[in-house]
Amino acid sequence: MAITDIDQYxxxxxxxxxxxxxxxxAIRRDIEESRGxxxxxxxRRAITVQRSLAAGGRVVxxxxxxxxxxxxxxxxxxxxxxxxxxxxxxxxxxxxWDWMNDPEIHxxxxxxxxxxxxxxxxxxxxxxxxxxxxxxxxxxDVGYGILRVTRDQPxxxxxxxxxxxxxxxxxxxxxxVALHHLETEKLRKKEKSYRQALKDLRIIGRKVGKQAAKxxxxxxxxxxxxxxxxxxxxxxxxxxxxxxAYMVIFCGHFPDGAEKFTVEExxxxxxxxxxxxxxxxxxxxxxGPLMRFMSGNLSHQIEHHLFPDLPSSRxxxxxxxxxxxxxxxDLPYTTGSIxxxxxxxxxxxxxxxxxxxxxxxxxxxxPETASExxxxxxxxxxxxxxxxxxxxxxxxxxxxxxxxxxxxVRAAA
Amino acid sequence: MDLLKWSKRPAxxxxxxxxxxxxxRGLIARATTPLLPxxxxxxxxxxxxxxELRGRVIDVVRETEDTAxxxxxxxxxxxxxxxxxxxxxxxxxxxxxxxxxxxxxxxIGDEVDKTIAITVKANPDGFLSAHLVEGVSPGTIIRLAxxxxxFHLPEPxxxxxxxxxxxxxxxxxxxxxxxxxARDQQPDIVHVHSAPxxxxxxxxxxxxxxxxxxxxxxxxxxxxREKGKFNIDQLDSEVPDWRDRSxxxxxxxxxxxxxxxxxxxxxxxxxxxxxxxxxxxxDVGGEGGTVTFTKSDKSVEIDGATTILEAGEDLGIQMxxxxxxxxxxxxxxPLAAGYVRDLRSGDEHREGERIQTCISSVSGECxxxx
Ligand code: FES
Numbered sequence: 001m002a003i004t005d006i007d008q009y010x011x012x013x014x015x016x017x018x019x020x021x022x023x024x025x026a027i028r029r030d031i032e033e034s035r036g037x038x039x040x041x042x043x044r045r046a047i048t049v050q051r052s053l054a055a056g057g058r059v060v061x062x063x064x065x066x067x068x069x070x071x072x073x074x075x076x077x078x079x080x081x082x083x084x085x086x087x088x089x090x091x092x093x094x095x096x097w098d099w100m101n102d103p104e105i106h107x108x109x110x111x112x113x114x115x116x117x118x119x120x121x122x123x124x125x126x127x128x129x130x131x132x133x134x135x136x137x138x139x140x141d142v143g144y145g146i147l148r149v150t151r152d153q154p155x156x157x158x159x160x161x162x163x164x165x166x167x168x169x170x171x172x173x174x175x176x177v178a179l180h181h182l183e184t185e186k187l188r189k190k191e192k193s194y195r196q197a198l199k200d201l202r203i204i205g206r207k208v209g210k211q212a213a214k215x216x217x218x219x220x221x222x223x224x225x226x227x228x229x230x231x232x233x234x235x236x237x238x239x240x241x242x243x244x245a246y247m248v249i250f251c252g253h254f255p256d257g258a259e260k261f262t263v264e265e266x267x268x269x270x271x272x273x274x275x276x277x278x279x280x281x282x283x284x285x286x287x288g289p290l291m292r293f294m295s296g297n298l299s300h301q302i303e304h305h306l307f308p309d310l311p312s313s314r315x316x317x318x319x320x321x322x323x324x325x326x327x328x329x330d331l332p333y334t335t336g337s338i339x340x341x342x343x344x345x346x347x348x349x350x351x352x353x354x355x356x357x358x359x360x361x362x363x364x365x366x367p368e369t370a371s372e373x374x375x376x377x378x379x380x381x382x383x384x385x386x387x388x389x390x391x392x393x394x395x396x397x398x399x400x401x402x403x404x405x406x407x408x409v410r411a412a413a
Numbered sequence: 414m415d416l417l418k419w420s421k422r423p424a425x426x427x428x429x430x431x432x433x434x435x436x437x438r439g440l441i442a443r444a445t446t447p448l449l450p451x452x453x454x455x456x457x458x459x460x461x462x463x464x465e466l467r468g469r470v471i472d473v474v475r476e477t478e479d480t481a482x483x484x485x486x487x488x489x490x491x492x493x494x495x496x497x498x499x500x501x502x503x504x505x506x507x508x509x510x511x512x513x514x515x516x517x518x519x520x521i522g523d524e525v526d527k528t529i530a531i532t533v534k535a536n537p538d539g540f541l542s543a544h545l546v547e548g549v550s551p552g553t554i555i556r557l558a559x560x561x562x563x564f565h566l567p568e569p570x571x572x573x574x575x576x577x578x579x580x581x582x583x584x585x586x587x588x589x590x591x592x593x594x595a596r597d598q599q600p601d602i603v604h605v606h607s608a609p610x611x612x613x614x615x616x617x618x619x620x621x622x623x624x625x626x627x628x629x630x631x632x633x634x635x636x637x638r639e640k641g642k643f644n645i646d647q648l649d650s651e652v653p654d655w656r657d658r659s660x661x662x663x664x665x666x667x668x669x670x671x672x673x674x675x676x677x678x679x680x681x682x683x684x685x686x687x688x689x690x691x692x693x694x695x696d697v698g699g700e701g702g703t704v705t706f707t708k709s710d711k712s713v714e715i716d717g718a719t720t721i722l723e724a725g726e727d728l729g730i731q732m733x734x735x736x737x738x739x740x741x742x743x744x745x746x747p748l749a750a751g752y753v754r755d756l757r758s759g760d761e762h763r764e765g766e767r768i769q770t771c772i773s774s775v776s777g778e779c780x781x782x783x
Contacts, residue, residue, distance in 0.1 A: 032758050040509030048456055055453055058444075095742040101504075101511040101766050103556075104452075104465055107742040108767050111447035122743055127735030210446045218444045308740050 001363055001371050002136050002152045002260035003280070006273055009259075009372040010280065010331060011396040020329055021272025024306060027321050031310050035099055042313045043097050043105060046087055046293075054080035057237075058219060064229035078237040079294075082244050084113040086296025087312060093122055095309040114241075116178040117207045120200065124181045130308050134259065134281035135266045141253065142260065144169065144176060145184040148352040150260045151363040155355040162353035166346070173242035178204050244294070247342060251285045252301030254345035256367035257334040258283040278305035279326075284319075284335040291338075292316065302333065330396030344368070375400060424449060427463050428490040428559060438463075451489070459554045463490025466557040470549050471528060476615045480534045480581065481546040482519060487527050487557065494522050495560035497592035498585040498661070498688075501529065502558025502765060507544055511556065513765030514541045517585035517663075517688070518560060521592045532615060534581035558765070564661065564688040565589070570600045571659040575652060577672055579607035579635075579643065579664030585688055586663060587616050590623065590630075599629040603652050607635040607643045607664070643668060645675045656681060663688040700754065702775040706730055706783050707749065715775060721753060722770040730783055732770060739772040746770060751779030 003009045007017060057076030063069040089112030091097070097105045111118050124140065132138035136152045143149045147166060148159045169176045181200050186192040215234035220227035252258075259280045269277065279302055287299035292315075298304055300315035303322055310318065326333040335341075348368040351359060361367070365374035387394050423442035424435040427449065441450040455462035460469060467488040474482045495501075500515045520530035535546035566589055576586045583606060593599065608614045614634065624632040633651060635643050648655045662672050662685065669687050676685040700717025704724050711728045715721075722744055725732040735743030739757055750764050753773040761776055762768050770781070 029758070036509045038509070040506065051448075051453055051456055093742065094740075095745070095769070098742070098745070098767060098769075100506075100509055101513070102506075103511075103767075106745075106767055108745040108747075113447060122741065123735060126741035127743055130740050131736040131738070210443075214444055214446050222444070309742070 001373070002134075002150065002262045002265075002369060003371050004262045004264045005372045006261070006265055006269075006276055006280070009370075009375075009397070010276055010329075011400060012276075012329060016329060017272045017276060020325060021270075021275055023325055024272075024275045024322075027318060028307055028310065031307070031314050031318060032099075035311060035314075039311050039313060040100055040102075043092075043100075043311070046083065047105070050080055050083040050088060053077075053083070061219070061230050061233050062223050062226065064223065064233050065226045070229055070233055074233040074236050074240075077233065078240040081113060081237055081241040082294055083296075085241060085245055086248065086298065087293060088296075089113065089118070090296050090298070091312045093118055094126060096311045098309070113211070114174045114177065115204070115208045115211050116174065116180070117203050120181040120203065121177070124183075126308070130305070132266065133278055133305060134253075135261045135263060135277075137263055138266065140180065140183060140185060144180060147349060149254050149348060149368070151352065151356055151359070151361075151366055151369045152260055152262075153352075155352075159355075160353050163350045166349045170243050170246040171239060173246040174238065175208075177245075178208065247338070248295045248298050250345045251338055251341040252283055252298055252304075253281075254348055254368070255283045255334060255336065255341040256344045256348070257332060258368075260369055262371075275306055278302070279322075279331065281305065282334070283341060284333070285338040285341045286335060287338070299338075302335075326398070328394070330394045330398045332398045332401060374404065427451075428466065428492070429463060430490070430493065434463075460486070460488030462488060466491050466559060468529070468555050468557045470551050470553045470555060472551050473546075473549055475546075476532060477613055479546065480532060480615050482530050482532045483545055483549065484520075484528055484530045485555065485557070487529055491527070491529075491557060492559055493527075496562075496565035497521050497588040498565035499560040499562040500564075500585065501531065501560045502556075503531065503541075503545075504556030504558075504765070505541060505544060505549070505553070507541070512541045512544075513556075513558075513763070515558075515764075517588065519584050519588045519591070521588055521595060532581070532584045532587070534615070562688070564663070564686055566592070566661075567659075570598075572600055573654065573658040574600050574602045575655055575658040575660040576602065576604040576606070577643070577660060577662040577664070577668075578604070579668055580613075581615065582662075582664030582688070583615050584663075586661060587619075589661070590620070594623065594627070599627060602630045603633065603655075603658065604631065605633045605635060605643065605647075605652070607637055607668075609638050610636055645671045648675075659684050659686070661686045661688075700774065700776060702751075702777045702779070704775050705778070705780045707780055708783055717754070717774050717776070718756075719774060720756065720771055721768070721773050721775065721779070721781065724775075725770065725781070725783060732783065734771055737771045739769055742769065744770045746781055746783060749780040749782045752776040753779050 007014065012020070053076045057073050057080055060069050060076060061073035064073055089110065092105055092110045093107050093112070095107040098107050103109060129139055129141040134142060136142055136150060143153060146169065148155065148162055181204070182197050183192055187194070187197055215238065216231055219234060220230040223230040261277055261281065282301040282305040284302050285299050287295060292299050297312035297315045300319050303315040303318045306322065307318065323333050356363065363369055364371040417436070420436045421439045423446065424438040427435060427438065429435045438450060445453065449464050451462035451464045460467055468485040471484045471486050476482055495518060498517070500517045502513055502515050504511045504513045516531040516533055518529055519532045520528065533542050533545045535543040564585055578586050606614070611617060620632050623630050656679065662669055669689060673685065673687060676682050701715055703712055703714050704721055705712035706725060706728065709728065709730045711730065713724055713728055715724045722732050722734055722737065733744050735741035745767050748762055748764055748766050748768050752761055752763050753768050754761050754776040756772050756774055762773070
């Protein structure tokens with residue numbers, strides 16, 4: 001079973017958790033106070049770059065009968081779509097730029113360039129996902145209602161298709177995101193009426209229509225004789241964007257070490273423990289400036305989950321401080337190369353196509369799903385934690401995980 | 414007909430002087446969706462957008478020690494005509510943030526040159542006004558909100574007018590005077606204007622010239638350093654026929670209060686028009702206050718710890734909300750008037766800004782369009 005007692009899992013005392021919460025609050029305050037001209041310039045430039053790429057790509061694709069134009073135009077359009085969805089849409093709708101008080105760069109007015117209507121997304125993502133992050137049964141992003149990503153989700157026969165659903169979801173990610181709001185899980189459990197779902201579907205349909213008309217009707221028509229190559233170019237750029245967004249998001253949530261939580265844990269939670277859940281539930285991947293920009297700074301998923309409404313461009317700087325805190329409290333900071341993180345996510349998804357009975361590890365102690373019980377099943381491990389009185393060094397979760405890895409499996413008596 | 418509506422649909426909510434423009438805008442928007450063509454065009458020229466009204470500062474001219482007239486070239490969609498006495502919303506970006514304030518227009522509307530003017534007094538506590546007077550260089554792009562306000566002259570004009578102004582309260586009245594001067598027929602005007610010294614009188618030359626040129630305009634300057642503050646009882650001796658005149662008054666709160674009281678006492682309240690923008694510009698301080706929800710027509714007094722979201726829900730208003738902890742932005746609404754304080758950061762937000770109701774409480778008073 002996923003984490004129920006987060007203090008115990010994190011190897012922190014009450015006082016530790018309070019202190020950690022206060023330190024994270026201080027980071028938020030510092031960043032909030034230092035937002036200014038440079039940040040505003042950053043987002044305005046990002047918008048200019050994105051719109052120039054979009055306009056440029058569309059113009060070049062007017063000549064898409066020429067191979068070079070097709071390639072260049074498709075590349076530009078793909079980049080534009082990626083930047084719009086990740087660095088602009090996602091972050092603006094989180095309210096990261098609301099402090100600028102600019103009506104055009106504001107969470108309440110931004111509509112993004114993808115099939116998911118922004119109103120619905122603000123609910124399913126900003127609210128459901130970010131408030132209930134990784135609480136199994138409450139956060140629909142844990143598997144999106146179609147994937148089995150943790151052993152806490154009971155296996156059903158149709159889960160054998162897990163790897164296939166995974167690729168389908170990646171390819172048509174924007175539609176997956178759009179349909180997310182239907183909350184199929186709730187429909188299945190009859191917690192949501194079909195009438196409401198139909199209403200949602202109509203709103204989605206309208207947005208899908210507009211997006212599809214633009215890419216597959218209007219621009220091809222404008223391109224005249226080049227309509228066919230324009231359609232293929234637009235289709236390609238949509239798919240490129242879909243895959244990239246899917247990759248980034250999966251790398252942030254499904255690598256080993258991105259923990260899941262039980263409803264019980266959530267119910268006894270206060271602000272510092274909310275922070276802790278975000279830290280333990282997310283994963284980063286290593287990225288240079290360009291990759292950071294292209295991922296909407298979601299290479300810093302941990303920082304994003306801690307402070308979803310602080311400007312994305314500051315996550316790198318926040319990350320330095322979060323890492324220091326992880327060192328101080330001996331907590332893991334889950335990160336790795338993007339390939340490594342994706343590989344782990346993929347492995348989990350493939351593995352979990354099988355029922356638990358066919359799998360080696362348990363729901364308390366698997367690479368991707370753990371609970372505080374993983375420490376209990378191993379004799380003696382628990383005792384050496386806390387601050388070492390001799391050296392003053394903390395021996396917490398990170399050390400525990402490391403030792404677990406090394407220690408041979410020994411069941412508790 | 415439906416086709417027409419369809420063509421314009423993406424541009425609903427965008428001000429356009431000619432409806433045809435929004436047909437074009439709407440049709441092109443099918444290709445630029447979810448944006449408008451304006452969003453691309455304003456990258457080329459910041460004034461080429463009517464989605465948000467914009468303007469470019471042309472020049473800033475000092476009127477007195479602490480006031481300046483800012484002339485602004487307006488961009489697409491800004492209405493050509495407005496009524497003298499109305500005010501306009503100005504948004505200026507300082508340190509990355511847009512700050513919004515309203516100022517009375519001192520220009521009278523000119524279809525040809527598409528400029529407007531505001532005259533701003535730099536109050537020591539007025540962050541934005543100080544910026545406008547001291548620090549705005551020509552060429553700066555600002556945002557605008559369309560002119561509004563009820564403080565303007567009626568049509569047809571009354572025969573006798575009385576203006577009671579003080580300090581920068583002259584600005585909306587100046588625009589009325591200029592508009593009247595531009596007409597042929599002149600009503601009879603008495604204008605009582607107070608300022609500490611002659612040097613502090615904004616538009617002094619212009620008013621004195623009118624006073625000399627026009628028989629129908631009588632300027633009574635009240636220099637308060639010498640003569641003391643304007644006293645409502647002066648009217649009986651200095652403007653004996655004041656009861657027969659329609660009055661427009663603008664200036665400090667205290668002055669307006671006495672004027673209003675007197676008019677009410679005499680049963681003449683109907684004849685009095687007041688512009689109270691001074692109230693909205695003083696820092697109310699303290700916490701808590703009255704929240705008004707205009708669409709539901711309800712209001713309530715709350716303390717500084719109650720959030721606006723809670724206040725609204727307690728009144729039975731359908732308030733948008735999600736996380737109730739400040740992270741999801743579901744609860745964001747524009748602040749129609751007044752002040753709120755962000756309970757997390759302690760920042761004060763004011764009219765024109767968008768606020769998260771779940772983590773904001775009122776600071777003095779505020780109005781929400783819900
Ligand atoms: S309800 Fe989520 S930010 Fe206010």
